[in-house]
Amino acid sequence: MMLSIKNLTANVDGKEILKGINLDIKAGEVHAIMGPNGSGKSTLAHILSGRDGYEVTGGEIHYKGQDLLSLETEERAQQGIFLAMQYPVELPGVNNMTFLRESMNAIRRSRGEEEIDAVSFMKLVREKADSVKLDQKLLKRSVNAGFSGGEKKRNEILQMVMLEPYLAILDETDSGLDIDALRTVSDGVNLLRSPERSMIVVTHYQRLLEYIEPDHVHVLSDGRIIRSGGKELALELEARGYGWLLEEAAA
Amino acid sequence: MGLPNTEMEDFVESEYAQGFVTEIESDTLPPGLDEAVIRTISERKGEPPWMLEKRLTAYRHWLTMREPSWAEVRHPPIDFQTISYYSSPKKKPLLDNLDQVDPELLATYEKLGIPIDEQKALAGVAVDAVFDSVSVATTFRESLAEAGVIFCSMSEAIREYPELVKQYLGSVVPHKDNFFAALNSAVFSDGTFVYIPKDVKCPMELSTYFRINEANTGQFERTLIIAEERSHVSYLEGCTAPMRDENQLHAAVVELVALEDARIKYSTVQNWYPGDNEGRGGIYNFVTKRGDCRGDRSHISWTQVETGSAVTWKYPSCILRGKDTVGEFYSVAVTKGMQQADTGTKMIHIGENSRSTIVSKGISAMHGSNAYRGLVRVAAKAENARNHTQCDSLLIGDRCAAHTFPYIEVKNPTAQVEHEATTSKVSEDQLFYCRQRGLSEEDAVSMIINGFCKEVFNELPMEFAVEAQKLLAVSLEGAVG
Ligand SMILES: Nc1ncnc2c1ncn2[C@@H]1O[C@H](COP(=O)(O)OP(=O)(O)O)[C@@H](O)[C@H]1O
Ligand SMILES: [Mg+2]
Numbered sequence: 085m086m087l088s089i090k091n092l093t094a095n096v097d098g099k100e101i102l103k104g105i106n107l108d109i110k111a112g113e114v115h116a117i118m119g120p121n122g123s124g125k126s127t128l129a130h131i132l133s134g135r136d137g138y139e140v141t142g143g144e145i146h147y148k149g150q151d152l153l154s155l156e157t158e159e160r161a162q163q164g165i166f167l168a169m170q171y172p173v174e175l176p177g178v179n180n181m182t183f184l185r186e187s188m189n190a191i192r193r194s195r196g197e198e199e200i201d202a203v204s205f206m207k208l209v210r211e212k213a214d215s216v217k218l219d220q221k222l223l224k225r226s227v228n229a230g231f232s233g234g235e236k237k238r239n240e241i242l243q244m245v246m247l248e249p250y251l252a253i254l255d256e257t258d259s260g261l262d263i264d265a266l267r268t269v270s271d272g273v274n275l276l277r278s279p280e281r282s283m284i285v286v287t288h289y290q291r292l293l294e295y296i297e298p299d300h301v302h303v304l305s306d307g308r309i310i311r312s313g314g315k316e317l318a319l320e321l322e323a324r325g326y327g328w329l330l331e332e333a334a335a
Numbered sequence: 336m337g338l339p340n341t342e343m344e345d346f347v348e349s350e351y352a353q354g355f356v357t358e359i360e361s362d363t364l365p366p367g368l369d370e371a372v373i374r375t376i377s378e379r380k381g382e383p384p385w386m387l388e389k390r391l392t393a394y395r396h397w398l399t400m401r402e403p404s405w406a407e408v409r410h411p412p413i414d415f416q417t418i419s420y421y422s423s424p425k426k427k428p429l430l431d432n433l434d435q436v437d438p439e440l441l442a443t444y445e446k447l448g449i450p451i452d453e454q455k456a457l458a459g460v461a462v463d464a465v466f467d468s469v470s471v472a473t474t475f476r477e478s479l480a481e482a483g484v485i486f487c488s489m490s491e492a493i494r495e496y497p498e499l500v501k502q503y504l505g506s507v508v509p510h511k512d513n514f515f516a517a518l519n520s521a522v523f524s525d526g527t528f529v530y531i532p533k534d535v536k537c538p539m540e541l542s543t544y545f546r547i548n549e550a551n552t553g554q555f556e557r558t559l560i561i562a563e564e565r566s567h568v569s570y571l572e573g574c575t576a577p578m579r580d581e582n583q584l585h586a587a588v589v590e591l592v593a594l595e596d597a598r599i600k601y602s603t604v605q606n607w608y609p610g611d612n613e614g615r616g617g618i619y620n621f622v623t624k625r626g627d628c629r630g631d632r633s634h635i636s637w638t639q640v641e642t643g644s645a646v647t648w649k650y651p652s653c654i655l656r657g658k659d660t661v662g663e664f665y666s667v668a669v670t671k672g673m674q675q676a677d678t679g680t681k682m683i684h685i686g687e688n689s690r691s692t693i694v695s696k697g698i699s700a701m702h703g704s705n706a707y708r709g710l711v712r713v714a715a716k717a718e719n720a721r722n723h724t725q726c727d728s729l730l731i732g733d734r735c736a737a738h739t740f741p742y743i744e745v746k747n748p749t750a751q752v753e754h755e756a757t758t759s760k761v762s763e764d765q766l767f768y769c770r771q772r773g774l775s776e777e778d779a780v781s782m783i784i785n786g787f788c789k790e791v792f793n794e795l796p797m798e799f800a801v802e803a804q805k806l807l808a809v810s811l812e813g814a815v816g
Contacts, residue, residue, distance in 0.1 A: 133771050134770075134771075135767050135771075136763065136767070137763070156770075157767065157770040157771060158770045158771075158773055158774060158775055158776075160771075161770065161771050161772055161773040162773045166771075167771050169768065169771075171764075172768070173762075173764045173765050173767075173768040174765075175765060175768070175769075175782075175783060175786060176759070176786060176787065177783070177785070177786025177787050177788075177789050178782055178783060178785075178786035179786075183769075183772070183782070186774060186778070186782065187772035187773050187774060190772075190773040190774050190775070190778070191773040194773065226786065243772065247772070247773075
């Protein structure tokens with residue numbers, strides 16, 4: 085099992101946001117999480133990656149057999165958890181390539197591996213930037229500073245394909261992307277798909293799931309998973325909206 | 336969800352790694368200041384009568400002046416009678432041999448990581464270490480002498496090169512200039528003298544490490560650098576001081592003179608004891624630094640990285656007197672705990688086509704307060720003067736402060752003066768982003784801060800840029816997480 089979440093409850097500012105989440109993800113699986121705004125999707129993504137400011141009030145999370153909640157944010161990253169953020173952060177003055185290399189090397193060091201040398205890194209980053217159609221010029225700029233929305237998302241995907249995580253979480257990476265960018269993002273994800281990797285794809289729209297075929301689809305509403313199913317669930321949601329599901333859940 | 340302040344602050348709260356005191360017997364004058372003290376200083380230093388006269392003139396003028404109160408800093412009044420104005424290590428070592436230097440002293444430098452050793456020598460840096468008030472070690476004098484460069488202590492220059500000293504000392508910062516300059520002119524202890532002859536490119540970086548060691552000993556350094564026509568010199572000043580409970584006063588004066596086509600680059604890395612987090616102890620640093628681009632096409636560049644001192648009041652300035660002269664000021668100032676810094680620069684455009692660039696980066700953490708005060712003055716005769724000012728503040732946590740006070744006085748309509756200012760925060764978002772990519776919080780902070788300071792670090796000589804980055808990392812260690 086890659087990830088196992090049991091009865092997870094969590095507060096933000098004293099308010100209960102997650103109200104008992106259960107989710108099992110096997111290695112090699114892609115899970116889509118859908119649901120209305122404010123239902124707790126980003127909260128879940130942040131708790132999995134160890135962001136401060138969330139109070140876990142109950143339940144457990146196991147990642148590759150370990151107690152995830154006892155790990156620091158950077159330890160989780162070093163052990164292969166990657167979060168492509170809904171709102172990628174700007175780091176003015178920090179060179180995009182330097183950042184990526186420091187990141188790669190921090191992860192390698194933590195695993196007792198050799199740091200990547202400058203030449204191999206440059207070769208790799210150029211190649212991967214092309215594969216996600218990120219303008220090479222952006223590699224030399226500061227991390228995300230002044231990037232367009234689409235460029236920021238491509239940069240997240242570049243980082244993801246470079247770091248080759250075991251569990252990738254994409255938080256609304258598709259929002260605000262045109263069809264072309266959407267395709268590139270999906271290509272990046274599909275490229276990484278492999279039997280030893282799992283993904284959680286948080287999205288609002290069924291559209292993305294045309295390109296990334298999920299093994300499972302979950303609907304999150306008001307801090308609970310109210311329905312799980314196969315990829316046909318996404319199509320049904322597309323056709324009927326969330327309303328009927330919410331009513332069913334309330335009944 | 337605001338910034339997790341307590342964590343941020345833990346990161347800032349690193350102990351001052353250089354707070355230790357060297358046990359060396361000192362020959363220290365009792366506290367107090369009057370004409371007799373000034374005569375004693377001059378006598379102990381074996382100065383000629385004209386120097387004593389200069390000191391006394393400055394002292395008499397100082398008595399008529401009052402301490403400035405307009406800087407954006409607060410501190411208890413300084414009682415100038417409780418300060419001792421002279422201190423020198425008793426066992427004076429021979430200057431030509433490091434082996435004869437007091438081992439305790441060398442050990443102190445060692446702990447500070449001051450490279451007064453062969454490594455630095457190999458890196459091509461001549462070190463003139465000032466311990467309290469007297470120079471104790473000088474290296475590379477010979478190869479400099481071959482190039483005709485004079486690099487010695489101010490005391491020595493007064494004895495050996497009186498004509499140069501008479502001509503230039505006080506010609507950029509006259510004793511009447513301000514309260515602290517007057518005080519310095521009266522009681523200055525020692526300092527560095529540099530003279531670069533015509534057409535000489537100084538073959539190495541010159542560097543001086545200052546250090547304040549005696550309790551209650553004011554430091555009144557005096558530095559004079561003269562670059563003759565078409566000469567070049569790059570000079571680095573680095574400072575650290577051990578931990579003390581009483582505030583120590585530092586009032587240095589630095590004068591730079593650049594003649595036609597000369598270039599002077601003056602870099603400072605300053606790491607004095609800033610006081611504890613309640614604001615006790617720490618150094619009061621009131622410095623007058625000024626460069627005079629006297630000759631046409633001369634170029635003076637100030638670069639400073641300031642992480643120390645309880646109170647800093649300092650405005651390295653350029654007088655752009657010649658035609659086509661260039662003045663530059665690149666600064667990083669860090670304030671944390673209860674530190675206060677009021678720094679900036681003055682660019683005085685007098686010559687035609689004179690150009691100046693100001694890049695100021697202020698970092699405030701915890702209760703630190705950082706003020707940038709910059710004056711750009713364009714005189715009526717200065718046709719086509721240009722200035723660009725970039726003034727950026729970075730806040731860590733939300734209890735610190737940054738202020739910007741640009742003063743612009745333009746008397747010539749052809750002038751172009753631009754001012755840009757930004758304020759940003761090291762946000763919880765940024766730290767999370769970096770940590771999510773596998774970086775430790777400390778590495779993240781130092782990466783963000785180095786990014787913020789990059790334009791300034793780029794101006795430092797290579798080996799010192801690395802030192803400056805480390806210094807910044809050390810001084811903000813524990814600032815977060
Ligand atoms: N930092 C925060 N402070 C206060 N409330 C928050 C914070 N982050 C999220 N919330 C609240 O938690 C709920 C879930 O938000 P979020 O996880 O961002 O939802 P989603 O990603 O599904 O749109 C919302 O009601 C939101 O207002
Ligand atoms: Mg969200």
